[in-house]
Amino acid sequence: IVSWEWNFGDNTAYDYTELPTHTFPETPSVYTVSLVVTDENSCKSTTSRNITIQDKYWIYIPNSFTPDFDQINDKFCISYNGIREETFNFIVYDRVSTVVYSTTNIYDLDCNNGWDGKHQTTGEDLPMGMYVYEIYFQDFEGWKHQDFGTVFIIR
Numbered sequence: 001i002v003s004w005e006w007n008f009g010d011n012t013a014y015d016y017t018e019l020p021t022h023t024f025p026e027t028p029s030v031y032t033v034s035l036v037v038t039d040e041n042s043c044k045s046t047t048s049r050n051i052t053i054q055d056k057y058w059i060y061i062p063n064s065f066t067p068d069f070d071q072i073n074d075k076f077c078i079s080y081n082g083i084r085e086e087t088f089n090f091i092v093y094d095r096v097s098t099v100v101y102s103t104t105n106i107y108d109l110d111c112n113n114g115w116d117g118k119h120q121t122t123g124e125d126l127p128m129g130m131y132v133y134e135i136y137f138q139d140f141e142g143w144k145h146q147d148f149g150t151v152f153i154i155r
Contacts, residue, residue: 005036009051028055057082057139064152067117067125075114076151080106087138092131092151100126106137117153128155 006015008022009031015022024031034048060079067074085106092101092115101120107113117126130152138144 001037002040003038005038007034007036009033024051024053026053028053055082055140057145059083059135059137061133061135061149061151063150064154065117066154068155075111075116076109077111077114078106078109079111082140084138084140087136087144089136091134093134094126094131095129100131117155125155126153128153 001018004016004018006017006020006022008015008024010024010029012022029052031051031053032048033051034046036044036046038044058081062076062078065073065076067076083106088106089104090102090106090109091099094100099120101115103109103115109115118124119126130150133149133151135147135149136145
């Protein structure tokens with residue numbers, strides 16, 4: 001082999017080295033990487049492979065909120081990325097393990113909505129205190145996640 005022509009499929013300049021290194025954009029996508037090699041007789045051969053850059057999951061769950069209607073931190077909401085929404089399940093328990101809030105709709109807890117600190121069934125304000133949550137979901141790679149934590153309602 002006398003020459004190499006690498007096309008990384010991401011609109012960057014071609015690389016003409018034998019063993020290049022390349023950094024793909026962080027944007028999730030599938031990139032078709034192609035290599036054209038030429039031998040000493042000017043014969044060419046081409047091969048290509050798809051490289052998938054996946055969207056890794058992350059989730060931020062706050063440990064407290066203040067549902068006191070002052071327009072600051074009034075609702076419990078989560079921030080997330082890379083979660084398969086159809087697999088989401090979130091449950092909040094009081095100190096005697098009674099379910100006080102639950103949802104399977106991740107949008108119920110995004111920051112456009114959020115939980116207001118009321119008992120889901122009775123609609124009454126829950127007292128100030130610590131509550132335990134349980135969360136289940138799958139990421140886009142199919143990995144199952146289960147976690148437990150606490151959230152404090154401050155009134």
